[in-house]
Amino acid sequence: DQQVKQNSPSLSVQEGRISILNCDYTNSMFDYFLWYKKYPAEGPTFLISISSIKDKNEDGRFTVFLNKSAKHLSLHIVPSQPGDSAVYFCAASEQGTYKYIFGTGTRLKVLA
Amino acid sequence: DTEVTQTPKHLVMGMTNKKSLKCEQHMGHRAMYWYKQKAKKPPELMFVYSYEKLSINESVPSRFSPECPNSSLLNLHLHALQPEDSALYLCASSQADRVANEQFFGPGTRLTVL
Numbered sequence: 001d002q003q004v005k006q007n008s009p010s011l012s013v014q015e016g017r018i019s020i021l022n023c024d025y026t027n028s029m030f031d032y033f034l035w036y037k038k039y040p041a042e043g044p045t046f047l048i049s050i051s052s053i054k055d056k057n058e059d060g061r062f063t064v065f066l067n068k069s070a071k072h073l074s075l076h077i078v079p080s081q082p083g084d085s086a087v088y089f090c091a092a093s094e095q096g097t098y099k100y101i102f103g104t105g106t107r108l109k110v111l112a
Numbered sequence: 113d114t115e116v117t118q119t120p121k122h123l124v125m126g127m128t129n130k131k132s133l134k135c136e137q138h139m140g141h142r143a144m145y146w147y148k149q150k151a152k153k154p155p156e157l158m159f160v161y162s163y164e165k166l167s168i169n170e171s172v173p174s175r176f177s178p179e180c181p182n183s184s185l186l187n188l189h190l191h192a193l194q195p196e197d198s199a200l201y202l203c204a205s206s207q208a209d210r211v212a213n214e215q216f217f218g219p220g221t222r223l224t225v226l
Contacts (some may be wrong), residue, residue: 043217
């Protein structure tokens with residue numbers, strides 16, 4: 001039972017345009033969400049997080065939106081750059097636990 | 113120093129071997145994690161240590177034995193593994209005073225069991 005899903009396995013975007021990566025979850029007890037970027041042969045790198053008390057968090061080119069009623073979050077990257085090409089994972093955790101559940105990942109390709 | 117280091121980078125072992133994976137961080141983090149990642153799959157949590165005590169074991173087979181000798185080190189001892197245990201093993205660390213914290217990951221150890 002996959003509690004965190006990323007329904008798009010891959011996404012291609014032109015350089016300079018917006019990339020939107022989506023993530024859905026089923027567990028209403030999740031209250032903290034993170035996005036990670038992963039290059040081949042490297043560990044995931046933390047990008048941005050959001051707590052369930054917020055609906056938006058920005059950090060430079062990265063913005064995460066949370067829609068609790070829809071159990072949906074999205075990561076916006078604007079403008080997209082070729083160096084953003086990687087696999088992106090969303091992850092969720094339940095309050096009071098150290099347990100993070102990762103989504104299935106979306107491979108982003110930014111075309112120059 | 114915001115780095116998590118893992119050794120070795122690659123490991124090939126037979127099913128009767130005993131080996132260990134090592135992880136180290138010097139960020140003062142008191143929560144450390146082992147994940148397993150198979151190809152084209154997300155990382156799956158195996159173990160969590162908080163303040164050097166095992167706090168989560170995700171029903172991992174006993175052929176995997178974690179150890180946290182001090183606040184900077186995390187080991188994963190391997191014995192009698194199966195070929196299906198071949199995967200990328202990732203170590204991570206985070207602050208432990210608030211459970212909602214970003215994790216810093218190491219580069220992983222690519223394990224092949226023959």
